[in-house]
Structures are given as structure tokens and as C-alpha cells.
Amino acid sequence: MRRGGQLPVAVAVCGLLLTPLTTAGAEDRAQLAGQLAIRVDQVGYPLAATKVAFTDAKGARFELRRSSDHKVVFKGKLEAAQTDANSGDQLRAADFSRFRKAGTYYVSVPGLGRSWNFAIGSNIFDRAYYLAMRGFYGQRCGTAVDLGSEFPGYSHPICHQNGEFHVSSGASGRLVNKGGWHDAGDYGRYVVNSAFASGTLLWAWENYGKNIEHIALKIPETGNGTPDILNEVRWNLNWMLQMQDTDGGVWFKQTSEHFSGFVSPEDDHLPSEVIGTGAPAYKSTCASADLAAVGAIAARTYQKYDAAFAKQALDAARHAWIWAEKNPNATFRNPAGVSTGEYGDAHCGDEQLWAAAELFRTTGEKVYGDYLVQHSAEYLSGLDSPPAESWASLAARGLWAYALSGRKSADPVVVAAIRARTVAAARKVVERTRANPYRISMEAKDFVWGSNGVAAEYGVYLLMANQFEPDAAFVDAARDNLHYLLGRNTFSLSWVTQLGEHPFQHPHHRPSGSGKQPGPWPGLLSGGPNAGRQDVVLAAMAKDLPPAKMYADQQESYASNEVCLNWQASLVFLLAGELQY
Numbered sequence: 001m002r003r004g005g006q007l008p009v010a011v012a013v014c015g016l017l018l019t020p021l022t023t024a025g026a027e028d029r030a031q032l033a034g035q036l037a038i039r040v041d042q043v044g045y046p047l048a049a050t051k052v053a054f055t056d057a058k059g060a061r062f063e064l065r066r067s068s069d070h071k072v073v074f075k076g077k078l079e080a081a082q083t084d085a086n087s088g089d090q091l092r093a094a095d096f097s098r099f100r101k102a103g104t105y106y107v108s109v110p111g112l113g114r115s116w117n118f119a120i121g122s123n124i125f126d127r128a129y130y131l132a133m134r135g136f137y138g139q140r141c142g143t144a145v146d147l148g149s150e151f152p153g154y155s156h157p158i159c160h161q162n163g164e165f166h167v168s169s170g171a172s173g174r175l176v177n178k179g180g181w182h183d184a185g186d187y188g189r190y191v192v193n194s195a196f197a198s199g200t201l202l203w204a205w206e207n208y209g210k211n212i213e214h215i216a217l218k219i220p221e222t223g224n225g226t227p228d229i230l231n232e233v234r235w236n237l238n239w240m241l242q243m244q245d246t247d248g249g250v251w252f253k254q255t256s257e258h259f260s261g262f263v264s265p266e267d268d269h270l271p272s273e274v275i276g277t278g279a280p281a282y283k284s285t286c287a288s289a290d291l292a293a294v295g296a297i298a299a300r301t302y303q304k305y306d307a308a309f310a311k312q313a314l315d316a317a318r319h320a321w322i323w324a325e326k327n328p329n330a331t332f333r334n335p336a337g338v339s340t341g342e343y344g345d346a347h348c349g350d351e352q353l354w355a356a357a358e359l360f361r362t363t364g365e366k367v368y369g370d371y372l373v374q375h376s377a378e379y380l381s382g383l384d385s386p387p388a389e390s391w392a393s394l395a396a397r398g399l400w401a402y403a404l405s406g407r408k409s410a411d412p413v414v415v416a417a418i419r420a421r422t423v424a425a426a427r428k429v430v431e432r433t434r435a436n437p438y439r440i441s442m443e444a445k446d447f448v449w450g451s452n453g454v455a456a457e458y459g460v461y462l463l464m465a466n467q468f469e470p471d472a473a474f475v476d477a478a479r480d481n482l483h484y485l486l487g488r489n490t491f492s493l494s495w496v497t498q499l500g501e502h503p504f505q506h507p508h509h510r511p512s513g514s515g516k517q518p519g520p521w522p523g524l525l526s527g528g529p530n531a532g533r534q535d536v537v538l539a540a541m542a543k544d545l546p547p548a549k550m551y552a553d554q555q556e557s558y559a560s561n562e563v564c565l566n567w568q569a570s571l572v573f574l575l576a577g578e579l580q581y
């Protein structure tokens with residue numbers, strides 16, 4: 001579908017756009033049309049990086065103008081039009097890479113209009129990282145949360161202070177286990193998804209600590225001598241550790257039996273239940289292996305700051321590992337009477353692989369290394385089709401952890417295979433990204449539930465390839481996927497709340513939907529376009545919409561507009577990797 005004067009249905013029917021469209025004058029309407037037709041990264045572009053905007057296929061020339069006085073600072077020719085199969089858009093690239101002066105600018109196309117404002121400069125993604133990490137703070141459960149004077153009114157009193165064992169857990173009675181992060185738009189806490197998020201954030205610290213250590217997150221622990229990203233992750237780890245039974249096994253989730261209404265966290269009074277599989281051994285293999293993996297990472301990352309906690313995490317990880325080995329087939333399905341998130345996963349072998357690799361990386365012990373080598377052949381081929389990383393698919397995380405272990409006892413053949421296959425696959429992704437009219441790595445098949453997380457995970461994959469074989473092409477392609485998330489997409493929409501001039505407004509997120517704050521909670525990544533259409537909003541959209549268009553900025557569209565810990569963490573990793581530019 002070619003973009004004309006008409007707005008895409010999904011954006012036009014809701015959100016802030018409605019107000020200017022119905023009440024603003026002709027001049028404002030023309031400006032908005034330009035802002036939607038000229039897609040830029042609304043955060044901006046690093047000084048020395050490739051800088052490209054994409055416009056509708058009108059016009060021949062473009063200008064870069066300084067926002068403060070509208071002075072033209074750069075002129076260029078639009079590149080030849082290309083049709084983007086994912087969205088149906090016809091696009092021309094406006095490349096202003098040669099312009100290298102810091103400031104705030106917009107792209108102007110005579111006859112089409114002007115773009116949103118954006119920055120060119122150094123440390124361009126610092127604030128995006130700050131807001132995205134504060135997004136985790138806002139999800140904290142079991143405590144009062146307050147974003148402070150920067151976002152007045154974005155606060156809530158303490159929530160979910162009482163836990164109890166559900167009949168499916170094999171235990172009974174009360175449990176005092178406050179903590180963790182609300183998972184997504186709901187108030188549930190799920191070990192597997194929070195483990196993916198926690199592991200990814202700890203990896204961001206391990207890989208890019210130098211990039212992010214200067215950014216204080218202004219959370220209650222700031223200034224305690226521990227890096228803030230570790231402070232934030234620990235809030236969740238403390239809860240995860242309490243989900244471990246005395247036999248080492250880990251219960252799957254702690255949620256109410258069904259989802260609450262769209263109320264603020266403190267107003268959700270449904271009992272918070274520790275939910276198990278409903279039959280012996282009650283705990284979950286995937287959850288136990290995930291705790292083993294994340295506990296092992298925590299043992300490395302917190303050692304310098306809190307050795308006692310590092311030991312506690314490693315002990316828990318070893319204990320969970322043994323339980324998962326003894327109980328390899330304890331998969332989870334919602335027990336009778338429970339309808340909260342299922343995070344269904346019939347295969348926990350990849351979670352065990354990840355656990356083995358992280359335990360090996362932390363301890364160097366043979367038993368863990370042997371496990372990984374024995375099972376590596378089963379998973380190596382998965383590296384050939386990136387990204388596929390999510391809470392249910394952790395083999396690449398495991399293989400990478402092994403390859404990055406630096407242990408002399410690591411099998412050199414396996415390490416070489418992991419590195420070579422990752423780099424080879426990333427090279428193909430780079431080629432595809434360069435050829436894509438929006439310069440993203442996404443293919444039609446990637447517009448699934450949480451597709452923005454897929455875009456971010458392409459970035460993670462490319463950055464990991466860069467660890468194995470440093471190449472600016474990997475970093476650039478990763479950044480191109482970040483540009484897509486921050487506004488260079490068919491909707492000209494920043495998919496991070498309160499970031500950029502035109503961010504999405506209506507996340508499927510109970511605190512944001514409670515009506516207690518003036519807008520959505522800041523720093524949260526939307527799930528993104530989803531051709532699976534699993535909600536009524538998407539199902540009602542035109543059948544011939546291309547996959548990248550299947551998105552609605554509506555609270556009701558949980559299948560395209562929910563926020564979630566896993567893709568939030570992938571975004572943070574990508575930002576951390578790009579922060580040095």
C-alpha cells in the first residue's frame with residue numbers, strides 16, 4: 001500500500017494524532033502528513049555513523065535543516081525508489097551521512113513536508129537506555145514505585161505483598177516472597193520470562209559495562225557502590241530465588257488465577273499464587289534450568305560487589321541444575337482453573353544447555369562443559385537461522401556463553417564452530433539488511449507476536465557476531481534495527497513510550513491503562529506488528545494488509561501493543577551495545 005494523504009487506520013483511530021487531525025489548521029495537518037511520510041529515528045544518529053531517513057516516493061531532493069532556525073545545513077538527492085514487500089511502502093532514501101555536526105535537525109522534502117526533530121551527536125542513545133532500564137524499575141512488584149520529579153505522578157504504592165501456594169504447587173499455606181517485576185501488561189511474575197530478561201540484562205553488563213556504567217538510573221539503590229543495572233536486576237533475582245523449593249526445583253510462576261482488570265498495581269487484590277504443574281514433581285524443568293543459568297551469571301557479575309550474594313546465587317544454580325537433570329520432562333501447562341500466561345514450552349533441553357554453559361563459564365567444572373559438548377551438535381545448526389532467541393529458545397545464548405567462557409578446558413572445535421557459524425549467519429543478515437528498503441533484518445515471517453523483540457534480537461545477534469569477529473558492518477546493521485524501533489518504520493512511530501516526538505500512546509499495560517497517570521509509563525517497548533492477528537483489533541483489520549502494517553496503537557491490541565520484559569531486555573542489550581557511538 002502506498003502512503004498517500006490518508007493515515008494508516010491503526011494510527012489514525014486512536015492516540016494523540018486524533019486531536020491535531022480534528023482540531024488543527026490546514027498548516028498543522030500538512031506538517032503532520034510530512035512527519036508521517038518522512039521516517040527518521042526520532043532519537044537520532046551518532047555523529048560519524050550512516051544517517052538515513054526514508055521518504056515516500058515523491059520528490060527528488062531533500063534538505064537537512066537545523067531545528068532552531070530552519071537553516072539548511074545539508075542538501076542531497078533522494079535515492080531511487082524501492083518497494084518494501086513487508087509494508088507495501090514505496091520508499092526513497094535520504095542519506096545525510098556526510099553531515100557531521102552535532103545538533104537538532106529535521107529532514108525536509110520540497111513538496112512533501114518535514115520530518116520529526118531528531119539529534120545528531122555523541123552518546124546519542126544514553127537517554128533511550130536510561131528510560132528503557134527505568135522501565136524495569138517501573139515494573140517492580142512488592143514495593144512502592146516513584147519515577148520522581150522527571151515524571152510527576154508516575155508512582156504507585158506497594159503492591160502484591162502476600163503470596164500463597166496454589167493447589168497445583170504441591171505445597172500449601174502462605175508465602176512471603178515479595179519482589180520481582182510485573183511481567184508485561186499484567187501483574188503476573190513468570191520465572192522463564194524474567195530469567196530471559198535478567199540473563200540478557202546481566203549480559204549487557206558483562207559485554208558493555210564500560211558503555212553504561214556512567215548512567216545512573218535514579219533508582220532507590222543508586223549510589224550504593226553497585227552498578228545500577230545490577231541493582232535493578234537483583235530486584236528480580238531476589239524473587240526468582242524465592243521461587244526455588246528446598247529440593248532445588250523451581251515453581252513456574254506466581255500470578256492470580258486469572259488476569260486482573262485494568263487497575264493500578266496496588267488496586268489488584270486477587271490472591272497472588274505460586275503455581276505449579278499440578279502433578280509431581282510440581283516444579284518445572286524449564287524454570288529450574290533458567291534459574292540455574294541466571295544464577296550462574298549472577299555469581300560472576302555480583303562477585304565483585306557482594307560475594308555472599310554471588311555464592312547464594314551459585315548454590316541455587318547448582319541445586320536447580322541437579323533438579324532439572326533428574327526431572328528433564330516436567331513441562332508446564334496451565335493447571336485447571338488458571339488462565340494467566342502459559343509460556344508453553346515442550347522442550348527444556350535448550351534451557352539446560354544454557355544452564356550448563358553458564359555454570360561452566362562461571363566455575364570451569366568439567367561436568368558442565370561435558371554436558372554442553374555432548375549436546376552441542378543438537379543445537380549448532382540453530383545458529384544458522386537467526387535470531388530465534390526468546391524465553392523459549394535459548395540454545396544460542398548457551399552456545400555463545402560457552403564460546404565466550406575463556407576457559408582453557410573449553411573444546412576448541414566446538415568453540416570454533418560456534419564462532420564461525422554465528423559470524424557466517426550474521427554476514428547474511430547484514431546483506432539482507434542492506435538490501436531491505438527500510439534497512440531492517442526482518443523478513444515477512446518475523447512479524448509475529450513480539451516482532452519488535454525479533455528486531456531487537458537481530459541486533460543482539462549481530463552484536464554477538466561482532467564480539468567474535470569485530471566488524472563495523474555488524475554494528476551498523478544492529479543499529480539499523482534500532483532505528484526501526486525508534487521511528488524509522490511504516491508508522492513513523494517511536495515504539496518506546498515517551499521517547500521521541502511521536503511515540504506510541506496506548507500500550508496494553510495495566511498501570512498505563514489505570515487512568516492514574518496522564519499518559520503511558522515511560523521507556524516501554526511495544527510488541528509491534530503481528531501478522532498472527534490474535535486479538536480482536538488485529539482480526540478486524542483489512543485482510544490484505546501486509547505484515548508490517550498489522551499493528552494498532554490501542555490498549556485492546558495485546559497481540560501487537562503489549563509491553564513485556566523479554567523484548568524490553570533485548571532492547572536494553574541493543575542500546576547498551578550501541579551506546580559507545
Ligand SMILES: [Zn+2]
Binds near residue numbers: 140
Ligand atoms: Zn505487584
